[in-house]
Amino acid sequence: MTVSFCGLELAHRVINGSGTFDAIAARRAFGAALETDFPFAAYVSKTITLEAREGNPPPRLWEAASGLINSIGLPNKGLERYIAEDLPQLASLTAAARGAHDGCAVPLITNVMGSTAEEFSTLVLACDARSEIAAVELNVSCPNVETGLDIGADPRQLEAVVIEARAQTRKPLIVKLTPNTADVVACAEAAQAGGADAVSLINTLRAMALTPAAARSPGAPRAAPWLGGRTGGLSGPAVRTVALAQVAAVAARVSIPVVGMGGVQRAAHARELIDAGATLVAVGTASFRDPTAATGIARGLLRMTAT
């Protein structure tokens, strides 16, 4: 029994959140077992940008109350090297992972981020040209160079970016919404109006941690931000109920499928997002604690559906 999502047939409803599972590094750490027990029904790449990025200076992590704040800064090789070096490896890995899902293909979704509509267009066009890529996800949690506002937080800008991207491909186009906006429903509607085939949410919530007293320089008058990027994104169980509210609000107002994510640790959490209107569920931070967390969640979901 497969699940249909934007014309793709998936073995189950659980995929990974972008940037939470480096399949190439995991293949090195765990060997062929990664493929034979591949946890996800589709694989979403980390965010790819036009130019290579080093990412933010360390420290990049802070363990928050029931969660994690990260300020990784989207390190990646840039579009050209992603296509030349990573894509062939990811394609062979996801092809080998079919075996984990009774022969059902594991589609490769490439996540891209630009800082202008033009950049998004270039990235999407390059993905369109590659048969290994089944779908494209737009990371719109990027500040507009002029206004400083996140593109994805402003419905007008977001719709314009999606229209441009839509014109470059007929492959499924997913828009990853930011929760750091006054009105996530308006943003979801803008993505749909721009031609998105699906929306995914929530991305991490903007958060900050201050340097603990023990790690502060003596004589420092007050605590400074701990993370190299000053602020970061909060994920994990701490955000689960926020995710549920946003997914429910969006799913009630758009007609395109919704990928729900945010703090899912167990099948029951995934089930809640589905009950709130999500078609697929993404697992992110839970995979950091156990790389096979998604496998258990997918199995648990299937058992719930069966009863």
Add this chain to the structure above:
Amino acid sequence: MSKAPFARRLLAVTGMDELGPYRVLRVADPDGPDPDPGQFAMLAAAERWGGGEDERPYLPRAFSIARVAEGGEAHFLLEDVGPGTRRLCELQAGDGLWVLGPLGQGFTAPRDGRRAILAGGGVGIAPLAILQDSLPDQTAVLLGFRDGSRAEGAALLRDACVATDDGSAGHHGLLTDLLDRELQHDSHAVVYSCGPAPMLEAVRAMCAARGVPAQLALEAGMACGFGACFGCVVPRRGGGFLRVCVDGPVLDAAQLEKVDEHAGAPG
């Protein structure tokens, strides 16, 4: 490199030994792969992992594998420095422990007839124990501690020469005093080091100044331990970053401009 089974495994704690202010956590892992010296594992208590101070811990904690005893009993050296390590220190025989590993790149054996010098500090002496087990008996072992109580940790290794900051055990001074003496005696050596960032940086600088190769086992706060989160990076000499979990934790000193003071764990 030993590859980790894909999935964290629920193992049984076999015991917890006191070693001065440190604890040696022992875990039955008869079916686990043999780790390379320098590899690590991500640990989390099966029960009550969370809900501690500030509603932490949430993430597993990275620990060097200190030793594998007969029958596949894995040993980890702990120091209570935060909510995660505190919870791990409370574990008793029979308790469950989630273990993901062995992970990362370990130490490389000495080459070109160089003799090994092991230089460790504090709780960072752990990976040098399993390394010592794999090296000839006469390998030099130099360990530094803050005080005499912590210096009891030196019992984890055999025939260690000890320095303490306060002079209450062994040489009154720094580990690098001992290392300096050792390298003056014979510099055709390779130094294996693990410990607090300022000590590692001093070891790195001393070895670099004398042209002695060094392998440094780094510590960093990690969310995953297998390259997924990109959170544990340190600056690479010449630009960019290295992921401590998959490029390390053992790095050739030449890969680093200096040991970053931020390379600390969440506790």
